[in-house]
Amino acid sequence: MTEEALNKRLEKARLGNHLGDVSAAVQEHVEGNGFSVVREFVGHGIGQELHEEPQIPNFGLPGHGPALKDGMVLAIEPMVNAGTHQLRVLDDHWTRSDR
Numbered sequence: 001m002t003e004e005a006l007n008k009r010l011e012k013a014r015l016g017n018h019l020g021d022v023s024a025a026v027q028e029h030v031e032g033n034g035f036s037v038v039r040e041f042v043g044h045g046i047g048q049e050l051h052e053e054p055q056i057p058n059f060g061l062p063g064h065g066p067a068l069k070d071g072m073v074l075a076i077e078p079m080v081n082a083g084t085h086q087l088r089v090l091d092d093h094w095t096r097s098d099r
């Protein structure tokens with residue numbers, strides 16, 4: 001499911017589209033197949049630092065957010081849960097789905 005969501009996202013990662021187009025593609029595919037998307041963690045831009053703006057959530061509205069521009073480098077990270085979208089961070093700083 002996650003690989004399929006990544007492929008849906010990559011189809012929308014085109015010049016002139018918006019980040020919302022990219023994010024919505026994941027949400028629509030994942031939720032349409034009975035899973036949920038992680039909302040607390042996001043993909044991100046990569047530039048001088050590893051984690052930079054813009055944030056790229058796994059949910060969104062088509063046509064919203066910044067337009068994709070030539071030269072942007074993005075870490076596109078779909079995250080899928082079986083169960084709810086809610087997470088809890090454990091003491092070891094890893095996460096797990098909170099069903």
